[in-house]
Amino acid sequence: MARFDGMREHLETWRKLLTQLGATEISYRNAVCRQTARAGWTGMTSGVADDSLERVAGRIGIAAVEAKSIHTALVPVADEFQRLQNLLNGVLGRAQLDGLSVTAQGEAFTVATSSSTPLMAPDAAAAVQTKLDSYRVEIEGILRQATEADARFAGVLASLLPGEVNGADYAASLQNVKDDLRRAAGLQGAGPIPPA
Numbered sequence: 001m002a003r004f005d006g007m008r009e010h011l012e013t014w015r016k017l018l019t020q021l022g023a024t025e026i027s028y029r030n031a032v033c034r035q036t037a038r039a040g041w042t043g044m045t046s047g048v049a050d051d052s053l054e055r056v057a058g059r060i061g062i063a064a065v066e067a068k069s070i071h072t073a074l075v076p077v078a079d080e081f082q083r084l085q086n087l088l089n090g091v092l093g094r095a096q097l098d099g100l101s102v103t104a105q106g107e108a109f110t111v112a113t114s115s116s117t118p119l120m121a122p123d124a125a126a127a128v129q130t131k132l133d134s135y136r137v138e139i140e141g142i143l144r145q146a147t148e149a150d151a152r153f154a155g156v157l158a159s160l161l162p163g164e165v166n167g168a169d170y171a172a173s174l175q176n177v178k179d180d181l182r183r184a185a186g187l188q189g190a191g192p193i194p195p196a
Contacts, residue, residue, distance in 0.1 A: 007078040014071040021064035029057050058170055065177045066160070073156040073184040080149040088142050095135045100128075102139065159183045 033053045036046065095102055101112055112132065160180045 007074070007081045011071065011074045011078045014067055014074060018064050018067035018071055021060060021067055025057055025060040025064060028060060033057055055170060058174070062173055062177045065181055069160055069177070069180045069184040070157070072181065073153060073160075077149055077153040081146065084142050084146050084149070088139070091135060091138045091142065095131075098131055100132065100135060102135070156184055 033050070036050055036053065041049070092102055103112075160183065
């Protein structure tokens with residue numbers, strides 16, 4: 001049986017990562033950046049250190065937003081895969097109730113009568129063949145939809161530009177990661193597109 005639930009696990013991994021990155025940024029700002037200010041450190045070296053520490057905190061924040069972009073793109077795909085899994089399970093259950101079996105081998109599948117089905121009269125055999133063909137068409141449609149959903153997700157991921165969020169210019173990197181989040185939300189139809 002086809003299994004699409006790996007996408008849910010993948011979605012959960014990205015959710016945890018973006019949560020951890022957000023917490024890491026807050027912790028870093030509180031434990032490192034603010035300690036410099038509290039220590040009363042002043043002068044040129046302090047300014048250089050503060051800028052450097054803030055850049056690191058900002059990069060952690062950028063990584064969190066990029067993880068959110070990927071998570072945002074994954075949500076509708078995981079939902080679609082769950083819907084398709086439910087459809088497929090329904091088709092397989094109905095086929096089994098009709099005394100048919102569906103077996104998968106690599107990228108191919110076979111819908112057939114079970115080995116215990118007795119020989120039938122020609123008109124009964126034609127009716128069974130019609131059922132076999134109907135189930136085959138349904139399963140092919142579900143698999144086609146899954147392939148299309150996968151391609152849409154790949155397109156969204158390809159639209160993200162992680163190299164641009166890793167540039168030397170922090171402001172440009174921040175804008176690029178926000179643009180990535182907007183693209184991920186907009187391309188997947190995942191609700192309102194967050195403002196830039």
